[in-house]
Amino acid sequence: MTKFYLLFALSLSLFLFAGETLAVSRAGEPIKPVPEATGYDEAKVELGKKLFFEPRLSKSGFISCNSCHNLSTGGADNLPSSIGHKWQLGPINSPTVLNSRFNLAQFWDGRAKDLKEQAAGPIANPGEMASTHELAISILETIPEYRNSFKSIYGTDVISINEVTDAIATFEETLVTPNSRFDLWLKGDDKAINANELAGYLLFKQKGCISCHNGVAVGGNSFQKFGVVKEYKDTETLGRFNVTQKESDRYVFKVPTLRNIELTAPYFHDASTWDLNKAVTEMAEHQLGVKLLSYEVKKIVLFLRTLTGEQPKITYPVLPPSTVDTPKPDRM
Amino acid sequence: MTKFYLLFALSLSLFLFAGETLAVSRAGEPIKPVPEATGYDEAKVELGKKLFFEPRLSKSGFISCNSCHNLSTGGADNLPSSIGHKWQLGPINSPTVLNSRFNLAQFWDGRAKDLKEQAAGPIANPGEMASTHELAISILETIPEYRNSFKSIYGTDVISINEVTDAIATFEETLVTPNSRFDLWLKGDDKAINANELAGYLLFKQKGCISCHNGVAVGGNSFQKFGVVKEYKDTETLGRFNVTQKESDRYVFKVPTLRNIELTAPYFHDASTWDLNKAVTEMAEHQLGVKLLSYEVKKIVLFLRTLTGEQPKITYPVLPPSTVDTPKPDRM
Numbered sequence: 001m002t003k004f005y006l007l008f009a010l011s012l013s014l015f016l017f018a019g020e021t022l023a024v025s026r027a028g029e030p031i032k033p034v035p036e037a038t039g040y041d042e043a044k045v046e047l048g049k050k051l052f053f054e055p056r057l058s059k060s061g062f063i064s065c066n067s068c069h070n071l072s073t074g075g076a077d078n079l080p081s082s083i084g085h086k087w088q089l090g091p092i093n094s095p096t097v098l099n100s101r102f103n104l105a106q107f108w109d110g111r112a113k114d115l116k117e118q119a120a121g122p123i124a125n126p127g128e129m130a131s132t133h134e135l136a137i138s139i140l141e142t143i144p145e146y147r148n149s150f151k152s153i154y155g156t157d158v159i160s161i162n163e164v165t166d167a168i169a170t171f172e173e174t175l176v177t178p179n180s181r182f183d184l185w186l187k188g189d190d191k192a193i194n195a196n197e198l199a200g201y202l203l204f205k206q207k208g209c210i211s212c213h214n215g216v217a218v219g220g221n222s223f224q225k226f227g228v229v230k231e232y233k234d235t236e237t238l239g240r241f242n243v244t245q246k247e248s249d250r251y252v253f254k255v256p257t258l259r260n261i262e263l264t265a266p267y268f269h270d271a272s273t274w275d276l277n278k279a280v281t282e283m284a285e286h287q288l289g290v291k292l293l294s295y296e297v298k299k300i301v302l303f304l305r306t307l308t309g310e311q312p313k314i315t316y317p318v319l320p321p322s323t324v325d326t327p328k329p330d331r332m
Numbered sequence: 333m334t335k336f337y338l339l340f341a342l343s344l345s346l347f348l349f350a351g352e353t354l355a356v357s358r359a360g361e362p363i364k365p366v367p368e369a370t371g372y373d374e375a376k377v378e379l380g381k382k383l384f385f386e387p388r389l390s391k392s393g394f395i396s397c398n399s400c401h402n403l404s405t406g407g408a409d410n411l412p413s414s415i416g417h418k419w420q421l422g423p424i425n426s427p428t429v430l431n432s433r434f435n436l437a438q439f440w441d442g443r444a445k446d447l448k449e450q451a452a453g454p455i456a457n458p459g460e461m462a463s464t465h466e467l468a469i470s471i472l473e474t475i476p477e478y479r480n481s482f483k484s485i486y487g488t489d490v491i492s493i494n495e496v497t498d499a500i501a502t503f504e505e506t507l508v509t510p511n512s513r514f515d516l517w518l519k520g521d522d523k524a525i526n527a528n529e530l531a532g533y534l535l536f537k538q539k540g541c542i543s544c545h546n547g548v549a550v551g552g553n554s555f556q557k558f559g560v561v562k563e564y565k566d567t568e569t570l571g572r573f574n575v576t577q578k579e580s581d582r583y584v585f586k587v588p589t590l591r592n593i594e595l596t597a598p599y600f601h602d603a604s605t606w607d608l609n610k611a612v613t614e615m616a617e618h619q620l621g622v623k624l625l626s627y628e629v630k631k632i633v634l635f636l637r638t639l640t641g642e643q644p645k646i647t648y649p650v651l652p653p654s655t656v657d658t659p660k661p662d663r664m
Contacts, residue, residue, distance in 0.1 A: 053404055062415045067394075072385055072651045079661055083394045087419035089663060263653045275656045314648035319404045321595045324607050329411055331421060 026186050030205070030214040033183035034099060034259065034309055037174040047149045048171025050317045051164060057136045058129035060085055061329025065122070065168065069097035071314050074263025075175060080271035085130030086332070092237065093271040098312070099259045101173045102217035108253045108269050109240045110223060115169035120161055133161040139327050140164070145320035177260055177309025185306070193306050200303025203296050208288045209280075217257035218307060225252045226269070229289035234270045262305045276301050358518050362537070362546040365515035366431060366591065366641055369506040379481045380503025382649045383496060389468045390461035392417055393661025397454065397500065401429035403646050406595025407507065412603035417462030418664070424569065425603040430644070431591045433505045434549035440585045440601050441572045442555060447501035452493055465493040471659050472496070477652035509592055509641025517638070525638050532635030535628050540620045541612075549589035550639060557584045558601070561621035566602045594637045608633050 051057065052065045068082040068090075069075050075098035077083075081090035092108055100106065106118035122128040123136055137159050140146045150156060154163045182201070184192035193201075204210055213219045223240055226232045232251065240249040253269055266272070267279040280297050284290040292300070383389065384397045400414040400422075401407050407430035409415075413422035424440055432438065438450035454460040455468055469491050472478045482488060486495045514533070516524035525533075536542055545551045555572055558564045564583065572581040585601055598604070599611040612629050616622040624632070 055402070055405070055410075060415065061411055062399075062409070070387070072649055073387070074653070077394070078387075078654065079393055079663065083392065083663060087663075265654060274654070274660060277656075311650045316646040316648045317404055318643045321406070322410065322597060322606070324609075328606060331411065331415060331419075 026188065029186055030210050031182070031186065031218055032216045033186050034102075034176050034178045034180070034216055036178050037176045040170060040174055041153070043149070044153050044167055044170045045174055046317075047146075047153060048167035048169070049314070050146075050149075050319055051168050052171050053317050054319060056139045056319075056322070056326075056329070057123050057131060057164075058085065059131045059135070059329070060331045062331070063129050065097075065119070068094045068122070068128070071097075071175070071312060074098060074260045074311075075100075076264045078265060080266055082128070084128040085126065088127045090127060092269050093266065095256060096260065096264050097172055098175050098177050099217045099220070099257055101176065102215070102257070103220040103254060104222065105254060108256075109243050110254050111243045115172045116165045119165040119168040119172070123161075133164075135327060137161065137164065139322075142323050142326040143320050144323070175312050177311060180259070180307050180309035182303070182306040183309065193303075196299055197302045197306050200299035200301070201306075203300050204303055207284060207290055207292065207296070207300075209283065209300070212255045212287070213258050217259055219255040219257040219259075222255050223249075223252050224255050224287070225250075226286065227251055228287045230286045232286050234272070237269060239269070258304055258307055260308050260311075262308055276304060280304070358520065361518055362542050363514070363518065363550055364548045365518050366434075366508050366510045366512070366548055368510050369508045372502060372506055373485070375481070376485050376499055376502045377506055378649075379478075379485060380499035380501070381646070382478075382481075382651055383500050384503050385649050386651060388471045388651075388654070388658075388661070389455050389463060389496075390417065391463045391467070391661070392663045394663070395461050397429075397451070400426045400454070400460075403429075403507070403644060406430060406592045406643075407432075408596045410597060412598055414460070416460040417458065420459045422459060424601050425598065427588060428592065428596050429504055430507050430509050431549045431552070431589055433508065434547070434589070435552040435586060436554065437586060440588075441575050442586050443575045447504045448497045451497040451500040451504070455493075465496075467659060469493065469496065471654075474655050474658040475652050476655070507644050509643060512591070512639050512641035514635070514638040515641065525635075528631055529634045529638050532631035532633070533638075536632050536635055539616060539622055539624065539628070539632075541615065541632070544587045544619070545590050549591055551587040551589040551591075554587050555581075555584050556587050556619070557582075558618065559583055560619045562618045564618050566604070569601060571601070590636055590639055592640050592643075594640055608636060612636070 055061050055064045057064060063085065068077045070077050075096035077094050079094070081092055082094045084090055095108060100115060104110070106112040106115060107121070112118035112121060120133065123131050124133055140150070140159050147159070150159045150163055153167070156163065181192045181197075185198075204213075212222060212224050215221045226234075226239070235251070238250055240252040241247070243249070261267075261276065265276070266274045267276065268282075273279050273282070277297050280300050281292055284292045387393050387396045389396060395417065400409045402409050407428035408426050411426070413424055414426045416422055427440060432447060436442070438444040438447060439453070444450035444453060452465065455463050456465055472482075472491050479491070482491045482495055485499070488495065513524045513529075517530075536545075544554060544556050547553045558566075558571070567583075570582055572584040573579070575581070593599075594608065597608070598606045599608065600614075605611050605614070609629050612632050613624055616624045
């Protein structure tokens with residue numbers, strides 16, 4: 001025990017020393033603060049917000065974008081996989097919409113090049129919202145308030161999926177989470193994180209986690225194989241291979257953001273764990289070939305919890321009512 | 333045609349005359365303005381709001397109170413009946429939560445005496461949220477932020493369904509919609525409604541609709557048989573009979589509020605129409621034995637649309653994350 005405490009004290013002083021030297025060089029850190037979302041067309045953001053919460057974009061009139069990317073719960077649904085039309089269970093864990101604007105592409109396999117392209121997917125996916133773009137638009141067209149909004153924002157009398165997804169994507173671009181404690185530290189506030197959290201960050205870098213989880217979103221900016229060093233147990237989800245058909249893309253996924261990670265359990269594309277400690281342990285093993293000690297895992301997790309930022313402040317939208325001409329929801 | 337116009341001009345002048353006399357006596361109108369919700373314990377309302385939007389109160393972790401009483405869409409779900417656990421379809425149209433505090437009892441059949449009693453129902457209803465009170469509480473107990481809130485608001489270390497439903501009911505009590513155009517008119521603003529809308533209100537009184545739809549909520553304050561004069565087609569939904577087992581309560585329902593009625597299609601307990609004109613026509617026929625003329629229906633509907641009030645301004649809650657000890661959602 002004495003040995004352990006001596007080692008611990010030594011490590012701690014090393015970390016504190018490291019912390020001091022870092023203070024002068026944080027601009028060079030591989031993780032960058034989340035910028036505020038500013039300069040957006042407010043009317044477009046408001047329209048996009050309504051559409052994001054709009055259950056009438058689904059066949060049943062029950063499922064909205066927010067059903068699976070719930071802004072109350074870290075921009076995800078905290079389920080192993082999402083519940084879609086007629087209670088179909090999705091094939092993969094729903095990624096958070098928060099900070100998704102920083103992703104190099106959308107979906108785990110990156111099959112959508114941006115948020116606009118992504119937004120078109122679930123509306124027409126038979127296992128998700130199960131509508132069609134035509135039906136969704138024919139609903140919006142019969143609602144005067146929507147027609148007027150599209151007219152005034154896009155100058156068009158004809159609503160198309162193009163404007164619908166543009167508005168949703170614009171709203172989603174505003175869904176950033178600045179001013180996490182870690183970002184405050186990055187910006188120079190020494191007291192924003194404590195010694196253990198800082199130690200966790202240093203371990204995160206030393207062990208190599210940082211090689212994929214870096215940048216503004218602490219991830220989201222590269223595709224990587226799940227199972228670089230040690231094969232992962234899920235060999236059925238092929239990831240980016242489905243998009244490119246390249247053998248080298250088998251089991252390759254977009255690296256998920258670690259921003260707000262404490263809010264978005266369960267973890268991994270297959271939601272195989274709800275425990276962040278276990279997720280960190282497995283990642284180190286499969287991706288880095290490193291067997292982390294339990295105290296290292298704990299410190300890294302303490303660091304990860306400092307990545308929770310200010311959640312978007314959303315005034316819950318009031319949606320305009322349907323008219324007698326509006327196509328009716330179909331629950332079956 | 334000349335005769336018609338003469339009659340119309342005569343009626344109009346009568347209405348205008350009636351309008352003038354009303355101006356001095358609106359305090360005596362059978363409909364009363366919706367009061368603002370004030371004086372509530374803010375911390376309790378905030379906790380109640382979180383619980384109202386809390387999907388972890390359901391077995392699946394997907395359904396919250398707001399799923400069926402959506403505050404984006406008039407406090408209801410705009411579906412014939414609600415979608416519950418595993419996509420079970422409910423037996424009856426979901427009533428609005430807005431202004432529900434003014435109801436003499438809750439549910440269509442009044443089986444819950446107040447909002448607190450009501451809130452306990454859907455959580456444990458196998459066709460709705462499909463949880464149990466025990467499970468819901470064991471989830472809340474493992475989340476420190478919830479534990480602390482209950483402790484600070486109710487002074488208890490032990491969360492029970494009693495505090496959970498008290499907080500939800502308190503939040504729901506704040507969900508009122510004051511300052512509708514009609515209420516402004518009631519309070520003396522002559523220009524808040526136009527001549528046709530006023531004519532609609534006078535018809536609403538003259539034809540007898542007012543005998544059941546009166547008071548603050550324009551309904552909600554009595555139980556009445558659906559089919560007083562002419563039997564209604566739905567003979568399977570027994571209404572209040574299920575609560576009292578009295579033959580005289582067969583097909584008796586709580587009179588629904590007409591506040592925000594334009595937001596809460598489809599109409600009637602069986603959602604048999606999406607068209608407010610048709611709903612008014614049928615009501616007059618079944619309840620009053622009156623065959624309304626088409627222009628009368630139109631005017632009454634114009635009046636009904638003036639009952640849409642200010643919708644509650646809700647800041648979408650950020651829910652505290654689960655911990656490793658939190659029971660996991662079960663979608664099956």
